[in-house]
Amino acid sequence: MTVSVHPALAKAQSLGDALPWLARHQGRTVVVKLGGHAMVDEDLTAAFARDVAFLRYAGLRPVVVHGGGPQIDAELARRGLEREFRAGLRVTSPPAMDVVRMVLAGQVQRELVGLINRFGPLAVGMTGEDADTLTAVRHVPWIDGEPVDIGRVGDIRRVDTGALEGLLADGRIPVVSPLARSAEDGLVYNVNADTVAAALATALRAEALVMLTDVAGLYAGWPHGDEVIQRLTAGELEKLLPELSDGMVPKMTGCLEAVRGGVGAARVIDGRIPHSVLLEMFTDDGVGTVIVPDPDEAEVLR
Numbered sequence: 001m002t003v004s005v006h007p008a009l010a011k012a013q014s015l016g017d018a019l020p021w022l023a024r025h026q027g028r029t030v031v032v033k034l035g036g037h038a039m040v041d042e043d044l045t046a047a048f049a050r051d052v053a054f055l056r057y058a059g060l061r062p063v064v065v066h067g068g069g070p071q072i073d074a075e076l077a078r079r080g081l082e083r084e085f086r087a088g089l090r091v092t093s094p095p096a097m098d099v100v101r102m103v104l105a106g107q108v109q110r111e112l113v114g115l116i117n118r119f120g121p122l123a124v125g126m127t128g129e130d131a132d133t134l135t136a137v138r139h140v141p142w143i144d145g146e147p148v149d150i151g152r153v154g155d156i157r158r159v160d161t162g163a164l165e166g167l168l169a170d171g172r173i174p175v176v177s178p179l180a181r182s183a184e185d186g187l188v189y190n191v192n193a194d195t196v197a198a199a200l201a202t203a204l205r206a207e208a209l210v211m212l213t214d215v216a217g218l219y220a221g222w223p224h225g226d227e228v229i230q231r232l233t234a235g236e237l238e239k240l241l242p243e244l245s246d247g248m249v250p251k252m253t254g255c256l257e258a259v260r261g262g263v264g265a266a267r268v269i270d271g272r273i274p275h276s277v278l279l280e281m282f283t284d285d286g287v288g289t290v291i292v293p294d295p296d297e298a299e300v301l302r
């Protein structure tokens with residue numbers, strides 16, 4: 001007797017295979033950061049929104065932080081304003097700040113909220129300004145041994161998780177734009193989205209911080225090497241930080257601060273691969289770079 005194999009058996013198999021991960025992640029908070037580069041492709045952004053809704057229906061508590069670098073660049077160019085970065089951070093003049101706020105909170109965040117809410121009344125957009133979630137101080141980077149004024153760029157001084165906790169308890173998915181109010185001058189500041197994602201993951205004591213970007217992970221010997229570093233302990237990353245450049249500076253600094261602050265693991269993954277978030281959360285085949293606490297810290301956290 002021949003037994004015919006049902007065509008959908010492979011799907012049932014995949015669902016079954018996800019069981020250990022579903023059990024492990026149940027009720028856990030995960031902060032997912034979507035970089036602006038990863039949002040340039042509409043289909044990929046829609047697939048990301050679907051994956052985030054999936055995480056929520058699978059019993060996790062996802063919090064989304066979005067970037068928007070290329071989208072801000074486009075609007076600055078349209079208005080004839082200059083684009084300049086120092087140490088991976090945008091030099092933000094008052095007119096540039098208006099553009100940053102408008103693009104992040106008025107365009108990019110709205111788009112993501114709409115895409116996630118195709119799957120139910122889940123996403124609620126907010127910025128770090130809302131309910132004083134993020135309070136900033138002016139960031140003054142030291143470049144070549146000197147403090148450099150890069151305008152309205154903030155460092156996070158304080159995180160108030162009240163509004164986020166309320167939304168999560170209500171089963172919603174917060175979608176957070178990286179803006180913060182300053183306690184010093186009351187103005188709104190531009191904060192790098194990786195920095196915000198790391199601060200929220202730490203304050204929420206998230207199980208994981210996942211950053212989707214436009215490369216396969218952290219490359220050794222960038223820009224000449226072609227080897228993606230798969231795994232680093234916090235201590236190993238700390239030694240590597242001074243060698244990093246561009247967008248990897250805030251990204252890896254954020255990963256380091258998150259795992260040092262109690263987050264279980266921080267991952268930088270390839271947002272150009274459809275459903276990379278699901279691959280990362282529900283299979284052994286996660287791709288990219290993972291930062292884990294130092295062995296002794298892992299002991300203490302256990």
Ligand SMILES: Nc1ncnc2c1ncn2[C@@H]1O[C@H](COP(=O)(O)OP(=O)(O)O)[C@@H](O)[C@H]1O
Binds near residue numbers: 035213215217247251
């Ligand atoms: N060692 C490195 N490995 C990978 N990418 C690197 C490295 N150093 C610098 N980069 C740059 O960092 C970029 C990712 O950071 P960023 O542009 O801020 O992305 P996102 O919009 O996802 O935050 C990559 O596209 C690459 O150009």
Ligand SMILES: CC(=O)N[C@@H](CCC(=O)OP(=O)(O)O)C(=O)O
Binds near residue numbers: 153178
């Ligand atoms: C201070 C600073 O650089 N802020 C970033 C905020 C957006 C961001 O971080 O976007 P990505 O994740 O796409 O890079 C900016 O103005 O571009």
